[in-house]
Amino acid sequence: MTREYPPTVYGGAGVHVEYLAREVARHATVEVKCFDGGRTPFGNPSVRGYAFREDMFEGNSRRVRQALMALQTCMYFNAAPIEADIVHCHTWYSMWGGILAKIAYGIPLVTTVHSLEPMRPWKREQLGRGYDLSSWVERMALEMADAVIAVSSSDQDQILARFAVQPEKISVIPNGVDTQMYRQVRATGFLERYGIDPERPYVLFLGRVSRQKGIHHFLRAAFHFDRETQIVLCAAAPDTVELALEIQDLVSALEREGRPIVWVRNMVERKAAIELYSHAAVFCCPSIYEPFGIINLEAMACETPVVASAVGGINDVVVHGETGYLVGFEAISAENAFPKEPGKFASDLAERINCLVADVGLRSVMGQRGRERVVEKFSWEAVAAEALKIYRRLEVSANEKKNQGDEQEDHDTTHI
Numbered sequence: 358m359t360r361e362y363p364p365t366v367y368g369g370a371g372v373h374v375e376y377l378a379r380e381v382a383r384h385a386t387v388e389v390k391c392f393d394g395g396r397t398p399f400g401n402p403s404v405r406g407y408a409f410r411e412d413m414f415e416g417n418s419r420r421v422r423q424a425l426m427a428l429q430t431c432m433y434f435n436a437a438p439i440e441a442d443i444v445h446c447h448t449w450y451s452m453w454g455g456i457l458a459k460i461a462y463g464i465p466l467v468t469t470v471h472s473l474e475p476m477r478p479w480k481r482e483q484l485g486r487g488y489d490l491s492s493w494v495e496r497m498a499l500e501m502a503d504a505v506i507a508v509s510s511s512d513q514d515q516i517l518a519r520f521a522v523q524p525e526k527i528s529v530i531p532n533g534v535d536t537q538m539y540r541q542v543r544a545t546g547f548l549e550r551y552g553i554d555p556e557r558p559y560v561l562f563l564g565r566v567s568r569q570k571g572i573h574h575f576l577r578a579a580f581h582f583d584r585e586t587q588i589v590l591c592a593a594a595p596d597t598v599e600l601a602l603e604i605q606d607l608v609s610a611l612e613r614e615g616r617p618i619v620w621v622r623n624m625v626e627r628k629a630a631i632e633l634y635s636h637a638a639v640f641c642c643p644s645i646y647e648p649f650g651i652i653n654l655e656a657m658a659c660e661t662p663v664v665a666s667a668v669g670g671i672n673d674v675v676v677h678g679e680t681g682y683l684v685g686f687e688a689i690s691a692e693n694a695f696p697k698e699p700g701k702f703a704s705d706l707a708e709r710i711n712c713l714v715a716d717v718g719l720r721s722v723m724g725q726r727g728r729e730r731v732v733e734k735f736s737w738e739a740v741a742a743e744a745l746k747i748y749r750r751l752e753v754s755a756n757e758k759k760n761q762g763d764e765q766e767d768h769d770t771t772h773i
Contacts, residue, residue, distance in 0.1 A: 358389075358390045358391075358431070358434055358444060358445070358446045358447070358451035358452075358454045358455055358458075359371070359374045359389065359390070359391050359392075359446070359447040359448070359450075359451050360391065360392045360427070360447075360448055360450035360451055361374065361391065361392070361447075361448075362374055362375060362389055362391035362396070362404060362406070363375055365391075365392070365393045366624075367565060367593075367594050367624055368471075368565060369471060369532065369649065369650070369651035369652065370447050370448050370471040372532075372651055373447065373469070373471065373508075373532055373651065374389070374391075374447050376533060376535060376737040376740075377737065377740060377741055377744060378402040379402065379737070380737045380738055380740070380741030381402075381741050381744060381745060381748075382401045382402045383741075384741075384745055385745070385748070386401055387401060387402035387403070388402065388403050388404075388405070388441065389402050389403065389404040389405070390405055390407065390434045390451075390454065391404065391405070391406050391407070391451075392406060392407065392408075392409075392427075392430050392450070393406045393407075393408060394406040394407060394408035407430050407433040407434060408430075409426040409427075409429050409430045409433075410429065411426065413429065414426065418485060420483065420484050420485030420486070420487050421484075421485060421486055421487045421490075422487075423483075423484060423487055424484055424487030424488075424490040424491055425487070425490075427449075427450045427453070427491075428453045428490075428494070430450075430454075431450075431451060431452075431453035431454030431455075431457065432453075432454075432457070434451070434454035434457075434458070435454060435457045435458055435461060435462075438462070439458050439461075439462045439464065441458075441464060442464065442465075442748070442752050442755070443464060443465055443467060443748045443751060443752065444458040444459065444464045444465070444466055444467070445467040445468075445469070445744075445748075446466070446467070446468045446469070446498065447468075447469050447471060448471050448472070449474060449491045449492075449494050449495040449498070450491075452468060452494050452495060452497075452498035453494050453498075455467075455468065455498055455502075456494070456497055456498055456501065459501065459503075463755075464755075465503040465504070465751040465752070465754070465755050466498070466501065466502045466503050466504075467502065467503065467504045467505075467506065467744075467747060467748070467751070468498050468499055468502045468504075468505050468506065469505075469506040469508070469530075470499070470505065470506065470507050470508065470512055470516060470648065471508060471648060471649070472569075472646070472648050473495070473512075473515055473516070473519065473648070474488070474491055474492040474495045475492065475515075475519050476515060476646050476694070477569055477646060479567075479568040479569065479596075480596075482568075482596065482597050482599070482600070483596040483597055496520060499516065499520045499522055500520055500521050500522060502522075502526065503526070503751050503754075504526055504527075504528065504747050504750075504751060505522055505526055505527045505528075506527075506528050506529075506530050506744070506747070507527055507528070507529050507530075507648070508529070508530065508531055508532055508648050508649040508670055509529065509531060509648055509649050509669060509670030509672075509673045510529055510670075510673060511648070511668075511669045511670055511672065511673075512529070512648040512649070512669065512670060513527055513529050515648075528743065528747060530740055530743045530744060531649060531670070531673065531674075531734075531735060531740070532649050532651045532654065532735070532740070533654070533735045533736050533737040533738075533739065533740040534651065534654040534655055534658050534731055534735055534736075534737070535737060536658050536728075536731060536732050536736070538627070538631070539631055539634070539654075539655050539658035539659055540631075540658060540659060540660075540728075541635045541659050541660045541724075541728075542631055542632055542635045542659075543635075544632055545632065545636065546632070547625075547628070547629040547632045547633065548632065548633070548636060551589075551619055551621055552619055553587060553589055553619050553633075553636075554587060554617075555636055557585065557586075557587055557617075558585075558586055558587065558638035558714050559586065559587035559588065559589045559619075559636075559637055559638060560579075560582065560586055560587070560588060560589065560637065560638060560639045560640075560641055560710055560714070561589045561591070561633055561634065561637035561639070561640050561641065561656075561661075562575045562588075562589070562590050562591065562592065562641050562642075562643075563591040563592075563625070563630060563633065563634075563640070563652060564591075564592060564642075564644075564652065565592065565593065565594045565595075565596070566592045566593065566594060566595035566596065566600060566601055566604055567594075567595075567596045567600070568596070568600065568645070568695075569644060569645060569646050569647075570643075570644050571642075571643030571644045571645050571666060572590075572592055572604060572643075573603070573604070573607065573699075574643040574645075574666075574696070574699060574702055574703050574706065575590075575641055575643045575706070576590070576604070576607040576608065576611065577607070577699065577700070577703035578641070578643070578703040578704070578706040578707040578710065579611055579616060579618070579707070580610075580611065580614070580616075580703075580707075581703065581704055581707030581708075581711070582616070582707055582710060582711060582714075583711055583714060583715070584615075584616070585617075586617075586638070586710075586711075586714050587617045587618070587619065588611065588616060588617065588618040588619070589618075589619050589621070589633065589637070590608070590618065590619065590620045590621065591621040591625050591630075591633065592604070592620070592621075592622070593621075593622055593623050593624045594624065608620055630655070631655075631659060634655060634656045634658075634659035634661050635659045635660070635661070637656070637661050638661075638713060638714045638720060639661070639662055639663070639664055639681075639710050639713045639714060639720070640652075640653070640656035640661045640662070640663050640664070640681075641663075641664050641665070641706065641710060642656075642663060642664075642665035642666065642671065643665070643666050643684075643702075643706055644665070644666055644668060644669075644671070645666065645668065645688075645694040645695060645696070646668060646669060646694045647666070647668055647669045647670060647671050648669050648670050649669070649670035649671075649673070649674070650665070650669070650670055650671045650674060653665055653671060653674045653675055654674060654731055654735055656727075657674075657675075657680055657681075657724075657727030657728060657730065657731050658727075658728060658731045658732075659728075660724035660725060660727060660728045661724055661727070662680065662681040662682075662713055662719075662720050662723035662724055662727060663675050663680065663681035663682075663727065664681055664682045664684065664706060664709045664710050664713065665681065665682075665683060665684070666683070666684055666685075666686065666702075666706075667683035667684060667685040667686075668694065671683070674735075676726075676730065679723065679726050679730075680723055680726050680727035680730055681713075681723055681727065682709040682712075682713075684702065684705045684706050684709060686698070686701075686702040686705075
């Protein structure tokens with residue numbers, strides 16, 4: 358169960374589910390239930406999308422309506438009898454569906470934590486009181502799940518610190534990347550389409566227009582880039598209208614300074630992303646909260662060095678001084694990761710980026726090391742193998758409980 362699944366993917370969770378389903382389907386029958394309707398309800402994995410009925414929430418504020426529509430879609434997930442042995446949910450959007458499946462059909466529940474609501478207080482801008490609803494659903498699901506998967510060690514630590522989850526129920530399974538698909542390419546068609554000069558170095562940001570992704574810090578850092586460095590901003594799907602306007606103001610300020618900036622305002626297709634990664638001098642990931650950060654793996658697989666914030670699971674991916682640079686910042690609090698000194702954080706990002714842009718040899722070495730690390734440590738085959746171990750363990754446990762229940766029922770009947 359998931360909100361995102363191709364062709365509707367806007368973040369790492371959607372990528373994760375796509376590849377996990379593909380790999381698990383080599384060993385089991387997989388059915389994917391997702392948002393947005395359509396898809397192909399046959400084959401393996403089979404995929405069925407469910408569209409919500411927005412007219413049911415007429416009169417509600419947009420913020421609350423978003424949360425209620427997610428719960429409505431999760432109800433649709435359970436409308437037809439579920440015959441699966443395991444239900445696996447990704448992100449809070451689908452967790453209500455998993456809760457219902459566990460209770461109504463007696464199926465073991467697995468949840469993968471791609472992000473935690475308590476760590477994203479800025480979502481109140483997007484959801485209003487719907488944020489309280491999403492936080493409640495997430496807590497309920499994690500605390501009643503039979504198994505919880507964290508995508509990094511820091512993710513695991515945050516779960517244990519904030520939820521009543523038994524440590525033995527948590528496993529750490531990182532994200533992966535398809536290294537056959539994500540590899541350096543020579544083509545420059547998409548660069549030319551977007552107006553990027555392939556002969557001049559550029560720094561790439563690719564992500565949603567969200568406070569979580571640190572897009573503000575990237576743009577503020579861009580004021581300190583070498584003036585000849587192109588700024589390529591692939592950023593769409595703003596969390597709020599107000600945030601979109603803030604980002605537009607920063608981009609306009611860079612343009613007034615004569616900075617060479619290209620803003621791709623739609624979610625780029627995978628082929629375009631690979632091309633953009635491949636030719637970037639540096640990929641920048643300035644997230645203020647990132648349980649894992651799959652985009653860093655994608656950039657490294659394309660032999661591009663990464664400059665990223667030293668937060669969360671990014672520390673498990675990028676090796677400082679070898680595959681790129683990690684830039685630390687002091688957060689306001691654990692729950693509110695905005696830097697206390699945003700100006701210093703932005704200038705520190707720019708310093709590391711300028712260092713790499715100026716040194717072609719260093720970029721090449723770090724890019725090669727990044728590719729080697731991804732191939733060696735992060736494959737979807739390994740991710741699926743670990744998930745299958747959890748599924749099989751839970752299936753055995755569920756069957757044992759069922760058999761014990763049948764034996765007890767026979768025993769009670771005898772006594773009656």
